[in-house]
Amino acid sequence: MRVTTLDPMTLNDVKDIDNAPFIIEGEGDGAIKIYFESEESKQEYESLEMHGSDNISGLKSIYDSMAENPDTGSIN
Secondary structure, three states, rough: OOOOOEEOOOOOEOOOOOOOOOEOOHHHHHEEEEEOHHHHHHHHHHOOOOOOOOHHHHHHHHHHHOOOOOOOOOOO
């Protein structure tokens, strides 16, 4: 698991990680533990809508189309 102490909302380094709120995004070796300066900062992060989260099938279609495009080559 990767760990980051840079609060993604404030861009400040979190110094007191023993008492700081955090979340874990992902699973296994690809997971990342993100520390926040405050609970408010963590809640603000959690309320963000992730890009593409509302239409994954459409996003997959875009990647599939680009994979077959002879100008870009294969991404598979």
